[in-house]
Amino acid sequence: MKRQVPLALCFLFGVAMIYTQFSPHQYSEAVYNEVIKWGLIISPFALVLAVVTLIQTHTSRIRFRSEHWQYSFIVFIGMIVMVAVGLFFVPNWLLNLLPENVSTALADVQIGPQNPVFVWLYDNVQVPMDATMFSLLAFFIASAAFRAFRARAFEATLLLITAMFVMLGNIPVGDLVWNKVISWLPLPESWVLLEDGTSRMEDGASWLRQEILDVPNTAARRGIILGVSLGVISQSIRIILGIERSYLGGGD
Amino acid sequence: MEVFGLWVAAALTLCIYSFLYRDNPFYRFAEHLFVGISVGYGIVIAIHQGVIPLAWEPLSEAFGGLWIEIAGDVTPESRQALWGLFRIIPVCIGLLFFARLSPNYAWLIRYPIAILIGFGAGAAIPNVLQANIFKQTQGTVAPFVTIHTADPASWVGTVGAVLMVIGVIITISYFLISVEQRDSFKWLSIIGIGLGSWGFAFVIADSITNDGLTATEIVGSILMVLGLLGTGYYFVSSVEQRNTFKWLPIAGISLLIIGFIVIYGNTIWNGNLTPWEVFSAVLIVIGVFCTLTYFFFSVEHRGAIQWTSKIGIGFLMIGFGAAFGNTVMGRLALMIHRVGFLINDWLGSIVALFG
Amino acid sequence: MIYNKTNFCVLACLVLFLCGTYAFSQEPVAPSNVVAKDTPNDDGTSITVTWDTIPEESGIVSYTILRNTDAGEFKEIADKINPKEILDKKKPNLSKYKDTKIVKGKSHAYIVHAVYIDDAPMDSEEILTLIGFLRRLLRMFGYKSEMHIPSEQTAAVKATGQWFHTGKTPLFLAMLLFSSAIVWNIYHARSGREVFIRRIPGLEAVEEAIGRATEMGRSILYVLGLGGVDNVATIASMTILGQVARRTADYETSLRVPCNDPIVLNVVREMVKTSYLDVGRPDAYNEDDIFFLTTDQFAYAAGVDGMMIREKPAAVFLQGQFYAESLLMAETGNSIGAIQIAGTDSEHQLPFFIAACDYTLIGEELYAASAYLSKEPMLLGSLKGQDWGKLLIFAAIILGVSLEFFGINWITTLLRSVS
């Protein structure tokens, strides 16, 4: 019961998912859609685990007065307010009991994610913090570049030079500088100009950036993707066949 | 409310930016508030977009249908709704997550976990195989499809191609045999390489004779076959022998390339692709080959493999550099937007208030 | 004679009939070889009708399709079909129409109409004739005559669903082949034969990192990334964590693991506990050290960053699947001077780890590292199987490219048919 049944369930659902992708028949399509819905129904419940463990972690912090335990209250406040607002609704029997003008006003308040208070919290608390956390990356990427981009070894130099060229190609200044330099250089006209009179060498910075992205970058990514995908498939096979069981955790 | 919201958002933005200086109570406040709010948001969305439409609504309809059935007024709709009763099963399985709360029955949560994992693994296999392996391999070969302008192969070419495919497969299967056993299977590699080279020769002969044989083509094809045989011989010779023949693979590969250029240089130069496009396509093939060699784990990286994987690292570094440089713009954009919010929207509103 | 629109129309119709044969300078053709078939490899909801493409030069404008149900009356189901849009991609001399609005369980027969319009140029002599003049007049008013040439009626067919998509046979075979390679290798590795794995730079640093944390009396922070428990990187990371935990249990170094996914949290607790049990130190295991932070990406990064600054761990492991938050954590870890060992298969985040961490396991190296450290036959065997897969990819690329130079495109056709 503790090990065999989960392994069997895993096998069953895995094989069902594989088979239905090879079979266009309407019954297997129906099975496929139903399996997907099952997945969608089960996964939100996993949040139960999340919430329970979060509450446990923070109550124990408060109880043992660990460092900065006061902040745990803020976690609870944020969570409770958000849930209370988002799940707020007035049951019909209560609506019927209330005076008419109150009940119509209440019924007009949209429930769930459209609730104005919920939207306000989302717009003015969650989104700004999310966007600000994301934007911290601009600072970090600069300091990481300064520290890490030193021509210590051959590989580091390649990394550094490519990054510089791509950055120059991304801003208009890159092409401006390039075109200026080309116009200064004493190059023969037949090199610079095409037959129709346009410049062959214009906007070299953005051209170079594009070539780097298109050729060596594609090759390297492809190498990584191929290797990683083989790993993904082989692990999925191990999981379905019940060879890989680490997800069950230890114990019997 | 609008102005108040602006102030709240600005204050929280500044709280988080204060982390750049160092950890402080303002950042800690924002951090914990963020954790709480985001969990709360997750709960609300999961209930409203997952549980209610997928489980609650079909189930309540199904029970409604059941009620009608019991009352005896069967309609096609009520029959249809009864199917919703099946949703009880996933809901029950989902509820097993609550077993975590009891120390004795905590193992029950393995059921839903096993289902979710089997589901994910099953979905991954065909899709990853198709989208990542086949598509990426095809993408590497695809540019070469347009390179050829000559007529399709005759039977000579076809036989040659078959021999080449068989030869390559046999040679590869030789490499699958573990090192200790390789000596007794040496004949396999010789057959493989032999077949491959013969096939190669056939194919060249076919594609050349399509429009009559010229002297350069004969020279080129002899060079190519010699090069192939030389390189092949090096790889099947034993490790001790290899040291004396160190020059062989280099010479072999250069012969291959020279021969190739002698025959096809003209076609490629005047063909469907510009020389630059051919160069790019070849570079991608080399890059993929070398990078993938770097990810070869069951072979020691020595000799030729070491060099190949070194080039692979070079490609990886260029790729990483390009990704890094490209991301700078994206991240700066996020920051410029936040700074714009603080300066234009928030400070702007203060200025407007006083001015 | 009253000159109104009705009369004009009547006249126009008359003229049209009269000049029917004159109107079409090229001979209009009826669609030939019309065949209706159940669409292969579908769920039984469509029928495909094919016929020989009528060349553009014949002046064809569009097709109209008629259908009957269970030998009933023919009704129009589609009109004004542009002939260019329904050419078969592989064989342009075949036109193809897919009827997706069939009645389930009933049989259908089809008739295809080729539609022509009279707009052929007229020479000067023709204009002088009465009919030519009238046609000219009609055209000036925008009236164009349409002519439908029907095909023969097709045999009646019923649509059925297929249980196996034949177009996916190569994919299916490739899947079977690769699966058996993996299983065969795992079986071999389990039978006790040594499997060689090349040295992975960065893994030596694991010991060093743990040693340093012990000396300094500080903790080790292990971040598993954002992946769920079915993610390969996460599973590899958990395996590595199991090995790290054995060593921290030995040295009595505290190991802190903030989790992002509640299921991962649960599994990791079990795994670490087992590791501590295995080395005989169950007393040193503290369940609260492995805890849940939040599922939100940046809230999680904010939490981990805060922990790094406050607790100042001596070593930071960032192993698993990462998104944009990777750099937030790696840079903060760098700023507190911790030894950082990163590893991920998310290729977008690798540049940042390489820039900010001391050692980085690139892509598949992460999986190999878990096999290397744990020496588990299952992982070693499947790593070997993956290498076989790589050899096959090599073969496909080399053969595909070299055969393509000679104009033989089997490999490319095969690859394209699957992708």
Added chain:
Amino acid sequence: MLERFMNMDRRIIFLLIALVVIIPTLIPVRLRITVSEPTQKLYDYIEALPSGSNIMLAFDYGPSSLAEPEPMAKAVMQHCFSKGINVIGMTLFPSTVTLADKLMKKIADENNAVYGEDYVFLGYRPGTLPVILGMGTNIANVFDKDYQDTPLSDIPLMANVKNYDQISLLLDLASSSTTETWIIYANTKYDLKIAAGVTAVIIAQMYPYLQTGQLVGMMPGYLGAAEYEKLLNAPGDGTVGLNTASFAHLLIIGLVILGNIAFFIQRRKEA
């Protein structure tokens, strides 16, 4: 000295980055912008549309990456309103609905456009594929009502718009791979013309589609927005953003070069 420069406190770099971003935001500086081909193509396409045509804007980005798509939306909508082209907005992202609605209203007010006549916002419906495919046959099947719950049949603008046939262009403002989905399903199947306005991180993915003509045009990140603004002769957020970003780029490049010079000098000293 060298040593101190090379290991300088990261907070100095943070401060420099902040300054380089804040100063150009306060005092806009304008660099010359050359218009790249993909943006020019998009502009030309819209410029050639007759008055009264309809274009569709898909706001397919998450709230945390709105920095780049918003100026693009602004520039394109301004162009459309000035030419009398109607704009139909929608999104495939549930979290972007309120943002997109607000944004459209704001831009429309600036350009004196009237809701229901010059523009509408349809909102969000779950499921990416069913939405894209469903609108191909009939938009009202997917969006029976607009975001303000007005039935589509009551909106004057929508009276002449049944499906993709009446839509001259779909501009996908994207921060992930939604553009590819639009191309694969709406362009291939319904022949809907598609253009993209994407964030910097995914520009590289779009080039293959431009080459094949599956994309009519593209605005690459801030650069694209700035270029479009230049074509309209109405510098806005994109121009400011691009200029600001240029300074920050130059700062980073400069820092890296200085860091390397210091590194080489130090290594020579040690040797």
